[in-house]
Amino acid sequence: MAGTDSSRVPVTGGPAVVLVAPQMGENIGACARAMLNFGLTELRLVRPRDGWPNEQARAMASRADSVLDEARVFDSTADAVADRHLVLATTARPRELVKAVLTPRQAAALSRSAVAAGERVAWLFGAERAGLDNDDVARAHAIVQVPANPAFASINLAQAVLLMGYEWFQAVPEPRGNDGLGVPATAAEMESFHGRLEAALDAAGFLKPPEKRPHMVRNIRSLFQRLRPTEQELRTLHGIVSALLRR
Amino acid sequence: MAGTDSSRVPVTGGPAVVLVAPQMGENIGACARAMLNFGLTELRLVRPRDGWPNEQARAMASRADSVLDEARVFDSTADAVADRHLVLATTARPRELVKAVLTPRQAAALSRSAVAAGERVAWLFGAERAGLDNDDVARAHAIVQVPANPAFASINLAQAVLLMGYEWFQAVPEPRGNDGLGVPATAAEMESFHGRLEAALDAAGFLKPPEKRPHMVRNIRSLFQRLRPTEQELRTLHGIVSALLRR
Numbered sequence: 502m503a504g505t506d507s508s509r510v511p512v513t514g515g516p517a518v519v520l521v522a523p524q525m526g527e528n529i530g531a532c533a534r535a536m537l538n539f540g541l542t543e544l545r546l547v548r549p550r551d552g553w554p555n556e557q558a559r560a561m562a563s564r565a566d567s568v569l570d571e572a573r574v575f576d577s578t579a580d581a582v583a584d585r586h587l588v589l590a591t592t593a594r595p596r597e598l599v600k601a602v603l604t605p606r607q608a609a610a611l612s613r614s615a616v617a618a619g620e621r622v623a624w625l626f627g628a629e630r631a632g633l634d635n636d637d638v639a640r641a642h643a644i645v646q647v648p649a650n651p652a653f654a655s656i657n658l659a660q661a662v663l664l665m666g667y668e669w670f671q672a673v674p675e676p677r678g679n680d681g682l683g684v685p686a687t688a689a690e691m692e693s694f695h696g697r698l699e700a701a702l703d704a705a706g707f708l709k710p711p712e713k714r715p716h717m718v719r720n721i722r723s724l725f726q727r728l729r730p731t732e733q734e735l736r737t738l739h740g741i742v743s744a745l746l747r748r
Numbered sequence: 749m750a751g752t753d754s755s756r757v758p759v760t761g762g763p764a765v766v767l768v769a770p771q772m773g774e775n776i777g778a779c780a781r782a783m784l785n786f787g788l789t790e791l792r793l794v795r796p797r798d799g800w801p802n803e804q805a806r807a808m809a810s811r812a813d814s815v816l817d818e819a820r821v822f823d824s825t826a827d828a829v830a831d832r833h834l835v836l837a838t839t840a841r842p843r844e845l846v847k848a849v850l851t852p853r854q855a856a857a858l859s860r861s862a863v864a865a866g867e868r869v870a871w872l873f874g875a876e877r878a879g880l881d882n883d884d885v886a887r888a889h890a891i892v893q894v895p896a897n898p899a900f901a902s903i904n905l906a907q908a909v910l911l912m913g914y915e916w917f918q919a920v921p922e923p924r925g926n927d928g929l930g931v932p933a934t935a936a937e938m939e940s941f942h943g944r945l946e947a948a949l950d951a952a953g954f955l956k957p958p959e960k961r962p963h964m965v966r967n968i969r970s971l972f973q974r975l976r977p978t979e980q981e982l983r984t985l986h987g988i989v990s991a992l993l994r995r
Contacts, residue, residue, distance in 0.1 A: 535907070537900040564900060604918075648918055653784040653811060660782070663907055664914055671851075671895055 515669065516589075516612050516622035517543040518662055519581045521637055524550045524629050530561025531659035532626075533568040539666030544572040545581045545623070578625065578637045583689035586620035587612065588726075590641035591661050592633045597716065598723045601643040608645040609668035617674035620684060624665055629658055639719040640688065642726050683731035690735055695722055697739070701746055762916065763836075763859050763869035764790040765909055766828045768884055771797045771876050777808025778906035779873075780815040786913030791819040792828045792870070825872065825884045830936035833867035834859065835973075837888035838908050839880045844963065845970045848890040855892040856915035864921035867931060871912055876905055886966040887935065889973050930978035937982055942969055944986070948993055 518536055523529050523546060533544060546553060553574045562569050575581040582588050589608050594600050603611065612622045625641060627633035638644065647656055647664055656664070686694075699708065699718060708714045730738060765783055770776050770793060780791060793800060800821045809816050822828040829835050836855050841847050850858065859869045872888060874880035885891065894903050894911055903911070933941075946955065946965060955961045977985060 534900075538896045538903060540897045606918075647914070649785045649914075650787045650917070653781075656785060660907070660910055663903075663910065667894070667896075667911055667914075670897070671853075 514616055515541045515543060516616070516624050517545050517581075517585065518665075519545045519547065519578070519623050519625045520549070520658070521547045521578055521581075521625060521633055522550065522628040522631070523626075523658065526551055526555035526557030526559075527561045528629060528658045529555060530558040530563075530565070530569070532662045533558070533562040533565040533572075535659050535663035535666055537565040537568050538663070539670040541666050541669065542568055542571065544568050546572055546574045547578050547581050548576065549574065550628075578640060579688070579692055582623045582625070582640060583687065583692065584621055585623040585688050586685045587615045587622045587729075588625060588641045588688060589622070589643055589645050590625040590633055590638045591645045591647075591665065592625075592627055592638055593646065594644045595635045595638055598635065598639060598719065599727065600638070600641070600723065601727070603643050603645050604648055605645055605664050605668040606672070608643070609665065609672035610674070611643075612669060613672040613674040618684075621687075623688075626658060626661055635719055636715070639723040640726060642729055683733055685729050686732050686735040690732065691725065694735055694738060694742075695725070698742055701742060761863055762788045762790060763863070763871050764792050764828075764832065765912075766792045766794065766825070766870050766872045767796070767905070768794045768825055768828075768872060768880055769797065769875040769878070770873075770905065773798055773802035773804030773806075774808045775876060775905045776802060777805040777810075777812075777816070779909045780805070780809040780812040780819075782906050782910040782913055784812040784815050785910070786917040788913050788916065789815055789818065791815050793819055793821045794825050794828050795823065796821065797875075825887060826935070826939055829870045829872070829887060830934065830939065831868055832870040832935050833932045834862045834869045834976075835872060835888045835935060836869070836890055836892050837872040837880055837885050838892045838894075838912065839872075839874055839885055840893065841891045842882045842885055845882065845886060845966065846974065847885070847888070847970065848974070850890050850892050851895055852892055852911050852915040853919070855890070856912065856919035857921070858890075859916060860919040860921040865931075868934075870935075873905060873908055882966055883962070886970040887973060889976055930980055932976050933979050933982040937979065938972065938977075941982055941985060941989075942972070945989055948989060 518532065518541060520529060520532060529546070529549065536542065536544060549555065554569070558569055559566055589612065594602055615622050625633055625637060647661065649656065702708050708717050765779065765788060767776060767779060776793070776796065783789065783791060796802065805816055806813055836859065841849055862869050872880060872884060894908065896903065949955050955964050
């Protein structure tokens with residue numbers, strides 16, 4: 502799929518809304534409306550259940566169908582976020598992953614700051630009931646959770662997009678402590694590093710037994726995502742791997 | 749209808765969500781869900797189109813049906829807000845009325861402050877397409893508008909409730925400059941004052957010609973709502989009317 506060729510991505514400035522395995526076309530249409538309410542126009546769909554384009558989505562989107570017209574479909578979450586520098590996942594935090602948890606307000610401010618610094622941002626939203634799987638969450642730099650009544654906290658897909666858009670519309674970029682340190686690596690560059698690292702670890706027999714491999718891989722990925730290395734730092738990490746492999 | 753007997757109103761602390769002439773039961777159910785997401789439980793319905801109770805509302809409300817069970821139905825907006833001290837209307841501002849316009853965030857902070865001071869609060873939401881009529885807006889102390897893309901600003905009913913609830917959940921009371929000045933009059937007390945004033949003005953031939961009367965009445969009501977007099981001040985206003993009538 503496309504997605505790794507960032508030169509082909511239209512730059513709208515706002516975060517891309519990435520719906521992973523969305524089920525109902527109506528919900529995709531409702532998300533498009535919620536996006537356009539707050540000036541967001543870049544919709545990405547990962548394996549929409551009922552294919553694409555989708556008539557139910559269009560019927561629900563009403564005048565927001567321009568967002569659907571420009572939507573891009575991807576085979577994997579990795580492809581959908583490949584050109585992104587900052588990836589935030591709206592979901593509950595899996596117990597096994599160490600992740601910062603942000604409110605939508607904090608996430609919006611962070612996203613504005615990233616965009617102001619020339620970075621590209623993606624927000625991940627999971628399927629209606631299942632949410633994001635742990636592998637997708639591991640790709641994110643942080644988790645976003647809506648503060649809500651703990652006894653009744655379930656928010657639907659379009660509502661989650663609405664709250665994020667609402668906060669985005671009002672957010673102002675915050676000064677960042679790490680300005681001048683360089684642009685962080687994109688998700689595609691990180692993916693390439695992880696692929697190489699995991700191949701090396703497989704060869705070394707580190708990712709065993711096989712039934713524990715997915716869990717170990719997720720934790721390693723989550724760790725380096727949290728690090729959010731710049732391109733220069735990622736080159737250093739590659740160098741470390743190369744050096745260790747030469748031993 | 750009930751509503752003026754404030755002793756019968758269960759005190760939950762949070763604002764009452766008042767839906768004026770809601771049409772689709774599904775939307776009422778979705779509002780109940782959005783309310784419970786953020787700990788709001790007091791739902792009031794003014795002339796629901798399809799009657800009450802409503803099966804579609806229940807089907808949509810899912811586990812939020814406790815909110816529907818406790819919902820109260822009123823014949824008029826005046827009855828629905830009679831026991832309230834602070835009334836906020838979520839709508840566009842009618843050009844003819846002079847009203848403060850708040851964001852949901854400001855409205856939530858104001859509502860928290862009012863509740864912290866022992867006042868009762870109502871938020872008014874209009875019907876799906878028509879919104880609130882000008883007479884209902886005139887009853888409000890201020891307008892709430894969601895900051896949104898001016899080219900695509902329409903937010904549906906349950907989404908508006910969601911955004912207000914979301915802000916309410918996170919809001920903290922702000923110190924108020926007028927603490928110690930006394931509790932403001934309730935909507936019922938204001939209604940009584942307005943009824944008396946308008947009868948006097950009718951008798952004096954002030955509210956003419958008849959086709960202009962609704963507009964004039966709205967403006968007068970809106971003016972005194974903005975004043976938000978305390979009970980003591982309202983007694984003073986009554987005294988002024990009495991004195992003028994004696995002349």
